[in-house]
Amino acid sequence: MKLHLFDEVFFYPIMSKQAYLLLIFILSLNFIQAQTKVGGVVNDNSGETVPFANVVFANSTSGTTTNEDGEFYLQSDGNYDTLLISFIGYETKKIPLKASVNLEMNITLEEAASTLDEVVIYRGKTSKKNNPAIDILKKVWENRRSNGVRAFDQYSYKEYEKLEFDINTIDSTLIKSRIFNGMEFIFDYADTNNVTGKTYLPMFINESINKVYGDNLLNEEKEVLLGNKNSGFEQNRNLIDYVKDIYDDYDIYKNYIKFFDKSFVSPVSTTGIDTYNYVLSDSAYVDNKWCYNIVYYPRRENELTFKGDFWVNDTTWAVKNINLETTKDVNINWIKQVYIEQDFDVLNDSVFLITRDFFMADFALNKKKGSRGVYAKRTLLYDEYEFDNKKPASFYQQPVYNPQSQAYNRSEQFWSENRLEELNEDEEGIYVMLDSLTKTKAFNRLYDIATIVQSGYVEFDGWDYGPVYSTFGFNDVEGVRTRFGGRTYFGQNDPWRIEAYGAYGFKDQKFKYGISGKVLLDHKSRLIIGGGNRRDVEQLGTSLTNSTDVLGRSLASSSLLNVGDNDKLSSINLSVFAVELEPLKNFTVRVAANYRELKPASPEFSLDYYVNEERTIIDSEINQTEFSTILTWMPGRKVSGYGVERNIVNEEDFPTLFLNYSLGVKDVFKSDFNYKKLQFFYNQPLLIGGFGRSNASLEAGKTFGAVPLGLLSVVPGNQTYFALYNTFPTLDFYEFVTDSFSAIHLEHNFNGRLFSRIPLLRELNLREMVGFRAVYGDISEESKRIDASGLPLVAPNSDPFYEYSFGIGNILKVMRFDVHFRGNYFDNPDARSMAFTIDFGFHF
Incomplete structure (x- = not known):
């Protein structure tokens, strides 16, 4: 059995920046945080790549799965010495890690002599009949109205949103580019992406805290902005609002997940059965709840689909965790990859509510493996759920004039008290870096050119x-x-x-x-x-x-x-x-x-x-x-x-x-x-x-x-x-x-x-x-x-x-x-x- 959790995968780790390495060493060795990075490709003994294999650090819940080409990248703030690679039908492989950074690994899995008797395994195009994964999926459909805020007449919750833009694939060619003359200091803030393993440079961050109220009987929802803070573009609300609108709120239980003006088929929906292949991969305890793991991948190429896996609780038949990744041949422009992960928690031992939603898009001019582009990342955290607190219909009427100017001038004390997740050192550094960057002539020249093209x-x-x-x-x-x-x-x-x-x-x-x-x-x-x-x-x-x-x-x-x-x-x-x-x-x-x-x-x-x-x-x-x-x-x-x-x-x-x-x-x-x-x-x-x-x-x-x-x-x-x-x-x-x-x-x-x-x-x-x-x-x-x-x-x-x-x-x-x-x-x-x-x- 494997435990496939992602609690730490998307908390961006702290790296030792070159510009500060000497200073940090002099001040205190305790400030240097341990970090382990691994990456490579997984093959079977015939040389074929193994997609969707599980990759975890031993004695941890930090893990990932290989993509459709068998490739993976994983990093953690912890200091680990063993990597575990597993997939049903193959022997689990333990790999000692001799260093904290182990990239370009080439790992071969051996076929197992026997597999679990109680799990039916499918490869290639899976059947819609006598498939235990689809049997579980049907139970998810039957119970989807009993989970989430839809299970209550009224609801409210606090929502913390963090938007971030990063330049990715930072290498020596980019650093030496004449376009960054006068801005070389920004590369001191480069870091490594947890999903792709690419080096990236944070360029923009926007935080907001909202109070959301809803009434399912009235079919109304109201969002009240409590605070907003961003780096570098305080006056450019057009940019911020446009970025926020790109990612519409999506529900994995609905037939389609919409973003970038496209409708992607949800693998958890009733429509998914004609679009995806499903494999019952494993079962395990996840946060003390017995869950089944289902791997899914598209039946056809070039359609608006995902690949990935999700965990389903065996009592409420609610999704506990899901990750969705676009395939490389998906028909969408300027995007190399979209990655989504959602985590859900149980309320009163019966209802599952979303607690975390992570979205990342890799923008690029083409989909070549080494092409440079921009990461757009959104993290949503949910807390302070309250239910069945009825408000009059007039409460949901939207005002014509609602500038909420006070929300854009909150104190640091407000943010420290209301953030549902603390900024790591890299994210805090964006505020410092952007403040310095916007004062440079070179950056303002680039910004002026971009403004002319856009407006x-x-x-x-x-x-x-x-x-x-x-x-x-x-x-x-x-x-x-x-x-x-x-x-x-x-x-x-x-x-x-x-x-x-x-x-x-x-x-x-x-x-x-x-x-x-x-x-x-x-x-x-x-x-x-x-x-x-x-x-x-x-x-x-x-x-x-x-x-x-x-x-x-x-x-x-x-x-x-x-x-x-x-x-x-x-x-x-x-x-x-x-x-x-x-x-x-x-x-x-x-x-x-x-x-x-x-x-x-x-x-x-x-x-x-x-x-x-x-x-x-x-x-x-x-x-x-x-x-x-x-x-x-x-x-x-x-x-x-x-x-x-x-x-x-x-x-x-x-x-x-x-x-x-x-x-x-x-x-x-x-x-x-x-x-x-x-x-x-x-x-x-x-x-x-x-x-x-x-x-x-x-x-x-x-x-x-x-x-x-x-x-x-x-x-x-x-x-x-x-x-x-x-x-x-x-x-x-x-x-x-x-x-x-x-x-x-x-x-x-x-x-x-x-x-x-x-x-x-x-x-x-x-x-x-x-x-x-x-x-x-x-x-x-x-x-x-x-x-x-x-x-x-x-x-x-x-x-x-x-x-x-x-x-x-x-x-x-x-x-x-x-x-x-x-x-x-x-x-x-x-x-x-x-x-x-x-x-x-x-x-x-």
Whole structure:
């Protein structure tokens, strides 16, 4: 029998740093802590590697298992002289350790003459029938609702979270790199990772303490931040909140474990039986509880799966300990390895509650064994559980304004009293090292470059230049266009902000500009007033649902490559004043007034309309005053900061509902038309377990009253070669024009589920996508009658226009290619039956 525990594996040991070795020796030899490190590979007597073999220090509970290649690394703060290697079917091997560091060991196990009679052993693809491991797993499923906080009506607990980022694979090449000139002292803080055995350099640490309350009857949970402390990035809440959001809370008993926007099949779930092979490996006492050990590994390659083992109690059938490690061929980008370990403890001899959750991701540009990257580690500790303490439903209502500024300024006494795990010497050293590092010019240069890449802005004192990606553009009217702009920025929580830009077209030789400002008047209701003016060239009709954002991105000024002629551009002079507030969390109300002057930007395009009933007088410029009320609800949205502008943390993880009622008023500031306009938009991202990710959106709108072409709802075509959200790639601009419409956009990303079953494609880690789009609309005879533009005003009113598409993503990890097919209306002039689009981006 073996005892396979991990109580000490993830407490990062103290190493003797080169810079302090002499000082420590002089002060006291007692300060030097013993440490044992071992690493290598385990083979059988035929030369085949032995995956999932148990590796422990003799007379200890410090151990690990070999990976799928038979490799292992183990270290402990203790001083051990014997290593035990065991696996069912093989003789246990004792290896004397002649030194405290024994790496690159090559160990051979001999097959045992006999094995335990009571345990059935499986190798390779295991059977789903007559498998004792699966029999145990079924008992886990039957009892999963009787364990954890779900077993109680109400619950609360204290949660301590520690986030850490480290540069890994520290070697002489990196130390001598010119990029670290002026920062050489940081390598004195290098240490060795307990999971991989790599040398790493801690670069960032964030600690937080929360009190969590929940009610299973109300299906509500509330988290109260008690304290937060981090090294080096006190003002960069965007970074901290983004890192925290990467690792969603996961439950091993649910079918899927979600992180990095991917759904991994849980080996403890009912879905796991079709995804994993299970082997009953051992049984032993774990913390005085008799438990069974089950080893699991994937049935197929390239799927979102884990490998590892877990211990199950034989009375409550609850998981006592589990470790999960991604396989090396898993279809996820920029990640070499993810390792998770969870420990559970028993309450009242019946209910198991989680006490420790460790998560580590090894980020790297590629998955080569020696590639350098960054460790992201999260440790969660739980304590002070209380149950069935009912609170009113109003307690769980989330406030709109909750800066909790006092939580970021806690004393050292607070942290010493509330930490559920003391920092070791290495972690304490991060605070010292980062404080010194942020004062070096070399580090600040690197930080500035990273900030520009992430935000698109170059930071100066009190203002930012950018966005740099909009500096150059091209269109048929302006030719080559250059743009320079900036914004005020004193910090993430600025109560006011001003943005402005200037642009010049070398073909039309005209100067354009835009300026806007906004002020946060009340934090609690998020009362904001803002306004601005923009005079520029614009491609109208790139979206069915519109808002009056003064400095919204202009497709006309950013497109470089187009299909066919793109000369239907307009000159716009837009002035806006708006008042916005957030009465409920993630529910905003915006009341705005805007005045627009529209006219064609090129002689080939016309916005002409008849002014009189006799249709004898024509005007080519539209002057329009409009008042609008916009309601937006984004349930589940997470934001960072509490200034006039907040950063959205979980960008694609929440639904959006948008309702806009607009009133056009004639004769106000020489306005030309009376009309009413109603627009509705609903977008819903869907994570469909192991089948990938979908996104669905619905749009509908109607204009009441006769309006000219410039005020109609144009079905958004896409004449570029780049993917544009909620457009129709086989349509040209202005091919369909409506004053009432309804549209649907559906897209699904299989995340490689299909390609992973094709041998020749499996290794490329490609991802398959499908899409469908349709729109139905009409245009009134009154609007047609006043039109004098000369364009054929066609609406998809006989049948809904539709498209479908097929795409391949993750090409070279950054590119997506889609082919789009028109479904009908092939008789339209210059109708395109097919279109191609590409998209670039970094996705896990």
